[in-house]
Amino acid sequence: MSIAWRLALRDLRGGLVGLRLLAVCLFLGVAAIAGVGSLSSAIVGELRSQGRVILGGDLSLSLSQRQATAAERAGIARLGRVAESASLRAMAARTDNAEAVLAELKAVDGAYPLYGRLTVVPGGRVARPGGGQVLVAPALAERLRVRVGDPVRLGDATLTVGGIIAEEPDRVGDGFVLGPAVLIGMADLARTGLIQPGSLYNWRYKIAMPAGSDATAAGVALNRAFPEAGWRVRDSSDGAPSTRRFIERIGQFLTLVGLTALLIAGIGVGNGVGAYLDGKRPGIATLKTLGASSGTIFRIYLIQVGLVAVASVALALVAGALVPSLVVALAGAALPVAPGFAIQWRPLALAAAYGLLVTFAFALAPLARARAVGAASLFRGGVERAGRPPWRVVLGVAAAIGTAAALAIGTAREPLFAGGFLGAAAVLLGLLALIGWGVRAGAARLPRSRRPLLRLAIANLHAPAAQTDRLVVALGLGLSLFATLAVIQTNLGGQIRSTVPDRAPSFFMLDIPSAEIDRFRSVVSGAAPGSTLSVVPSLRGPVVAVKGVRVTEMKNVPEGAWILRGDRGLTFAQDLPDGNRITEGKWWPRDYAGPPLVSMDAAAGKLLGLKVGDAITVSALGVEVPATIASFREIKWDSLGFNFVLIFSPETFAGAPFNYMATLDLAPEREAALNRAVVGAFPSVSLIRVKDVIEQVGTLLGQLATAVAAASAVAIAAGIAVLVGAITASRAARVYDAVLLKMLGARRVQILAVQAMEYAVLALLVSAVALAVGAGAGWYVVVKVFQLEWGPDWSVVLGTLAGGVVLILAIGLAGALPALAARPARALRDM
Structure with missing residues (x-):
């Protein structure tokens, strides 16, 4: 090893020109993962460190539609201020x-x-x-x-x-x-x-407890002392759970996108190491003729690659560590909290591990090729097709990638989601690799065209030094991410611009006094004649027990069981509401007056493992109301009407005070008059403009889309680096081809046309694959995840892909210019 170290360091004195691609690709991928992880960890850490301030106390108790009783108040007061x-x-x-x-x-x-x-x-x-x-x-x-x-x-x-x-x-x-x-x-x-x-x-009720008190244990004790209180208990260890979960999920998703970008960059790592070793053939041959073993050669260049990789990862970690401070400086107002500067060691360590594993996985094959070939073969100037790597190299690559995947899944907040994402990415990578191989094999079997330029362009796709398969994988994955994002963004934008205004009400109205509902109808009809008013009774309360088990005593609450967190909107009805469809069970008769029944959202029921006949208990105004599940419903949430997870039979809350909610659809020019009339006559009524809600949701989606676009941009940048690396790796063969064509009378414009046709075919193929993948992935997210109607703006999607095609062509042609400038005599001597 000492000899290998001395020779490796001595060789590096000549510069790192050949390993720049390795450094750039590794920096992009690791910096993306380190930056996303650091930002997510910094925000979550700030939420936890400021838990008392964010919560407003060591312990917080929240009651819906009532104050604490005297006994409850006394129990709370015993805990502190x-x-x-x-x-x-x-x-x-x-x-x-x-x-x-x-x-x-x-x-x-x-x-x-x-x-x-x-x-x-x-x-x-x-x-x-x-x-x-x-x-x-x-x-x-x-x-x-x-x-x-x-x-x-x-x-x-x-x-x-x-x-x-x-x-x-x-x-x-x-x-x-x-x-x-x-x-x-x-x-x-x-x-x-x-x-x-x-x-x-x-x-x-916010409580400041004496120093050394256990807020979590105090909350458990309060629930046991007052099991029917129906309050929501939170402690300062998790002051903003909804915000924390959102940040963690977005951080996990973007980390996985960054890991995908790092895999794309890995192809560039392989290209960069391969091109670097090709340039070192004379030196390697000289060392072998002087008695250096294959193992020594392998260790020399493994040391060089390792040193460059460690330096690149270190710089990427520095950049990633600075991302939280940069985001706070540029967009601090959009963050829930503004974290101070602190090094987030865990995400940085994970990013470094990913970077080094990917480097090892993609550099191993070219290092093994340099180790295996003989000195005479290395001295040949012709371009040779590399043979298949030995099994131990394949196993080493698989072990490195498998370790990176296991690390991503094992450290994820939702391992199943992480595994599914990486599995889908692996399937896509395999599909793109298969397509790349098919293009190469198909180009070799095509009949020879009578047009010389077209024939040469097709030949370049399957030549020994061609990078067709790698380019299809790298560029295809990067463009697929961008196409998917464009499909989702335009579909959501289309829903908000067209679908929502066509069906959504103009206003939500809350806290309409039940005793004055008729006067309310009269005021609305006078201020907005011809408007459509829909009214439903409304209460609020938490779910306190499911199948006889109290929520506070549940040990394994499903991750997505939001129905068990906080208060839920409660209502009762005789008839099945519009936009709802019974999927299991039956709706009660109009004259039903028996024990309380409830109809439940089918998705929520499935998540909790419920079936028709099971019991669920809610707390309304401090009174626990048990009910039997009579049916499950499929709810059309995008109607933006009043959609309740739980709808009870009409007599369930008999005698309980309640108010009404309403939706109102009216002409925009009547909104101001309605606002003044309703607020003047009913000061307690709250009017929520649907347009304002949509704008808030649009802002949130825009911020999310910006974050995803930034992560996807890293994938595109990595794909561009791979394209540049592929051009560099095949430069010797292209210079040789260009020189021969010049000697046979070809003009520069003709040689450039050959390159343009080659990259045009490649770009169009990759864009077609990206369109298919983006449409499929976007459809799944929009229809299955968001449960919205399908309707993307294909002009924007196609425009995004067209930009990708132009970029690929521009870089490909720019890379062909050095081959056009090569002098025949010198190029032939070098061959």
């Missing part, structure tokens, strides 16, 4: 009868906040809400066009803007919101008249 708050949606308006704006109202007591700081923008009158003074978010002040000191109307109360919120410490922990924040004092909440029997609101 308590801050009490109520949150609900409300309409905020100026006092001049201007159009009202939906806001997320939170009433807080004097102990708020227990952790963190509530701050206001300089110039405010007060530092906290209370005494008729409210704090509003900057977005609400802008939309209402109000400043500090201006009056605002909330429900029946007129309050004064005391300040603009600069920082609300527990905003992230409250989850997804539809409107900007308004903070008021708890005493002012009663003045608004917004809390009525049946109103939709959440009452929260």
